[in-house]
Amino acid sequence: MSDLKDVITAYRNLSFSDRVVFYSTVSSDVDVREETIQTFLIETRMGDNCSCLYCKGDHVVRNGKRKDGTQRFLCRDCGKSFIPGSNSITTGTRKRMGIWIKYLKCMLDKKTLKESSEECGISVTTAFLWRHKILDALREVTDKVYLDGTVEADETFFNVSYKGNHKNSKSFTMPRKAHKRGNDTHSKGLSAEKVCVPCAVDTSGVSYARPAKLGKPSSSCISAVFEGIISPDATLCTDNEKAYRAFSKSRDIRLIQMDTDSHISVRDGITYGVQRINAYHRTLKEFMQKFRGVSTKHLGNYIVWNNLIANNRRKREETLGLMFGHMLSAGISVRNRDISARSPLPSLEV
Template identity: 25%
Template structure:
C-alpha cells in the first residue's frame, strides 16, 4: 500500500531534521554548560545531533544545549522565518498570525533573538578616526505594571563608530552624564592611538580633548553618527515605543541597519547558535533594569 503525503507533513519533518542537524554540526563546544568543565566525551547522538558527557559533573549535553532555541518545541524553519520577520521589523501581532504562534510566544522570541544579537554587537576595537554622538531618550515603562512614578527621566544613549564601520551603541546612564559608565561601556574599546571626533555634547568634547592631545589625523565627518539622534528616533518609532529595560538589545539590531550591513535570516541564525545565546524567559530584561 502506497502512503501519500499530500500535505507534505513527512517532507517538512525531514527538512526540519536535516536543517537542525546541519546547523548544529559545526557548533564548537568549549566547555560543559553545567559546570564549565573542559573534560567531556562523545556520548552518542539524539535525532542526528551529537551528545556529550562531562567527566567532571557526569551530566550530559549536546551541540544544541544553550543555543538560541534550546528547549523550544517549535521547528527550526519556524525560528528562521521568525528571525527574518525580526529583521524586517514586523509587529509582534503580524509575526504571531503569520507563524501561528501566540502573541506571548512572539514577544519572548523577539527578545531571545535581540538578546542573542547583543552578544555579537560589541566590536573588538575602535581604531583610527572614531566618531561619537549621543541621544537622550525619555524613560519608557512600556509593559510594566504597578508603576510608582509619573516622572520620565532621560536615558543617555551613546554611539561610537570607527572609520572602518565598527560600531557600538549603548545606554550608559540615567538623568545625568556618568563618566565611569561611559568608560566601562564605550571608552575602553577606543584605541589609544585613535582620534576622537564628537558631535554636539560638551561632556563628549571634554573626553575627546583629553584623549586626542597631540594626535593629528585627517578627520572627515561621519554623517551617520552626526545625524545619529534623528536616525535613532525615526528607527524606534516603528516599534511604537521601546521599554527602557529592553533598549540595549534593540540597539544591537539598530547597529546592523545604520552601518548598512548585509544581513539575512539564515546567516543570523547560524551566527546566533554558534555560541551560548540561550536565555530563559524569566531572565529577559532583568540584566538591563
C-alpha cells in the first residue's frame, strides 16, 4: 500500500509533459477509455483549482455534457464555455481525444493519410488537416532544440514541388510545366528548382533542419537557419563549403572542415568526420520517399515530423507523450483553410 502512495505522490509532482509520458507508457497496451482520457486532461490541464483553460480564472462550473459524454465547463470569469481539450489545435474538431492519440500513433509509425484515415475512422481530408495542425504545434518543440558537443552540418536538396497548389486557383500560377513523377531535375545542377535544406545533428542525436532557399547555400542562409540553434561551445564539422566559415567566425564557433578526398579531418590526434550527418540525410530522404513527393509548402512540417521520430535514443512512449503534451499546450490555433492556402515557396530566401 505504501508503494502505491509513493507512486501517487511522485505522479502528483510530475510536470504536464511528464504526466503525459507516464500516462502513455502505462496505457500503451490497453485500449484506453475515453472517460479516462478526459479525467486525465481535467486533472493535468485544469489542475487542482479546476482553472479556466482560457483565462486561468478559477470560477469554473460544470455545465452539462456533450452528446458524446464529454464534460462541458463554463467560466464565470471570462464567460467561455469549454471542454477538457479546448484551447488547443483540437478545438472545434468534435472528435474524441482517444482518436487523436490513435492518430499520433499512426504518425509515429509514418502511416500514410489513407492508412491513418482508415485506422482512425476519419476522412482523408481530416487526416491531412490534423497532420499539419499537429506538426505546426510540434514545430515549437523542434525550433527550440540546442545542438552542442560535436555538431556535424551539411545541406541537402529537394526538388521544388508545387503539389497541392491548385492550377485553377486564382492566387497561384504554375511557374513552369509540372514535372512528371520521377523526372530528375538533378541534371540541371543546383538550379532554382532545388530547395536547399541545411541540416545539423549533434552527438546526442538531436537534429535540426529547415528549408532555407532555392539553389546553392549562402552564408546568410546558413546563419539564419543555425542562429541560436548551435551552441557557441560546439565543434562544428562540415565539408569544404565556404558558407559555414562566415557563420562560425562571426559566432566564434570552432569549425573543422573535412579534407576533400578523405572526408575526415584529424586535429590533435582526434578524427572528425561527417558520417552522422550523412546518415541523417539518408533517413530524411527515406522518410520523404515514403510520402511520394512532399509539396515544398509543407516540406518544413515533414522535417519537423522526421526529426521528432528519427531520434532513436528516445523511447516510443516518450515521443508519443511529448507529441500529445505539446499538441495540447502549444499556444497556436490553426484554421483549416490556412493550411492549403500556404505560400507555394514559404519563407524561402530566393
